[in-house]
Amino acid sequence: MRLLFLGDVVGKAGRVAVTEKLPGLVAALKLDCVVINGENAAHGFGITEAIYQELLDAGADCVTLGNHSWDQREALVFIDRAPRLVRPVNYPSGTPGRGAALIETRKGARVLVVNAMGRVFMDAMDDPFAAVERELDAAPLGRVADAAVIDIHAEATSEKQVFGHLFDGRASLVIGTHTHVPTSDHRVLPGGTAYMTDVGMCGDYDSVIGMDKAEPLRRMREKTPGGKFEPAGGPATLSGLVVDIADGGLATRCQPLRLGGRLDQVMPE
Template identity: 50%
Template sequence: MRVALIGDVVGRPGRRALHLWLQEHGKEIDLCIANGENAAGGFGLTEKITKALLSYGVDVITGGNHTFDKKEIFQFIDNYPILRPANYPEGTPGKGFITVEVKGLKVLVVNLMGRVFMECLDNPFKVFDKVVEENEADLVIVDFHGEASSEKQAFGFYADGRATAVYGTHTHVQTADLRLLPKGTLYITDLGMCGATDSVIGMEPAEGVERFVKQLPVRFKVPEKPKLIQLCGVVFEYDPQLKQITSFERIYKLYERREDGSYTGR
């Protein structure tokens, strides 16, 4: 089984990079999981964009602290394979995990959110315990949406041997620590993002600079026609006979804008 884990998709540039990459590699992928909480202009998710991501070949869309930025999501979140963090309080709309069947295997995908420098939600470590104990699966894949690298790393070791893969999202910068932990769990602190390359985590650079220089509120915007866009993520292969991951690689793919507005791979 070949699985693609795709980092935060930021606005139109991120959606375009994802679409281009899946056009090239989608036939090789058995399961594609992408974080879509920034897919609509950098903040939230609409139903139209949800349908577009699924049409590209995404199977499960995970979320985080921006999941509910577009209020319309309350009307459709239960109709699609969209996840919001499982450690939101009981009664929050949506679901925090989903089981999908791929090539005869049950894959449990769990979305959690860290608490360091984030919203004060339920303990993600304990919520993970409960979800794994109550749901049988052949593979367990966790999107841990968090700010602090230390919290993500601690969770990786906490889930080591129980999760097939644990990956971080939210900071939008791909880390270089992809590896198998001692008990066999594939781990990376952050997948990175899909979006405009020359940006501040997917947004116009000038606005990010202004915010830090002047310490004043700034309205962030996704670049409209970036020269370079990127896709970041991880692809791994799982052997059901060995019940383990047999290969894995980080993906960092650039696409350059042509004069006609289309993009080509670099």
């Protein structure tokens, strides 16, 4: 199986890059499954039902979220009728939606997707480690799930690395989102789990983590309230990781993908 994970889609620029480039990538890279983090897709903050459907129509099999899950209030309602939309699993009991989904890909494979949110420098949440453990126990890799993806949406690199090592051998991929800057530590861990501390974003990198530069620069310097953050609208880079997965669900190889926009281009073989 070959899987692509695309980082946080930021605003219209990121959405346009996905809708224009993803269908061709599915064919060219012979992708069996695509997972996208969409928590910043609606003008940089949250997701709408129309955008969720737009990402599925472009080729996504599943869309994950994060700390901006509810910035668009409609998400509180439509998430219950969106089986391929996954919010962090460690929200408190009773939160709408689901924190994990066992999806069937276009070729019939079963892929478990789990979304978790970190607790270091983030809002107080339930224990993400125990929550992910429960989901992996419920759909064991190689028996119930043909592949398993964990999106750890977190600020601290150390917390993301703990996730990778803790679940090495029990997931096909542990991948970090949220900080919007791609790291260069992609690798397959000793137990067979592909890992990357942060996959980056699908957005305009001539920005401050996807936002137009003017307001972040002013706010950081002056430390006073001001205007709203607005997504940067220049050419976007698709940032992702392609993972080759063997029978049994463990990774054999992972390769970064960066396409379009301002970053150096990297295409997997």
